[in-house]
Amino acid sequence: MQGELSGHGEREERGTPRTGATAADAIGALDDLVATNLVGRQELARNLDLSVKDLVCFAHVLESDAPVTAGDLAARAHVTTGAVTGILNRLERGGFVERKPDPTDRRRVHVIPVPAAAERVQAVYGPYAKLLTELCARYSADELAVITDWLTGAAALARTYLEDSC
Helix, strand or coil: CCCEECCCCCEECCCCCCCCCCHHHHHHHHHHHHHHHHHHHHHHHHHCCCCHHHHHHHHHHHHCCCCECHHHHHHHHCCCHHHHHHHHHHHHHCCCEEEEECCCCCCCEEEEECHHHHHHHHHHHHHHHHHHHHHHCCCCHHHHHHHHHHHHHHHHHHHHHHHHHC
16 A cells, blocks of 8 residues: 555555565564553553453453363463453453353353453454554565464464463
8 A cells, every 4th residue: 555654654555675674673573563562452451441461361252263261361361260260250340251151061161252342442452453454455465474474483482482481
């Protein structure tokens, strides 16, 4: 798309050749994205009257294609199952989630989003998601595949590092 801002504040068109980058450039850009995202996540959580950990858990419930359990959320937020109980209590009291019994295992519950809460998050996050979609339009499908592969790999490394080192 013509006239969109590049990562450096410059205007670029789709298909504009990009200059080479080093691993240090990519890691630096990721660090900047992560730092900016942390601030954004704190603000989003504040706007929704949630803690960041609560927001991480609620986001996982929203994004998951399969039923989510308390154990899934504990692993995702890197907290104990006892701590996730408190998170779920707050999310339930706040009208973000409901707990439904697992039809095959009475000891487990599935955590499902409350539709009105999902709409609240969409109202706050939607404009940013639209900007990201517009940014993606600057790249070809092959370029997006490389970006997705790199980000997916970086996220997997971060999760492994978190599990092994923290």
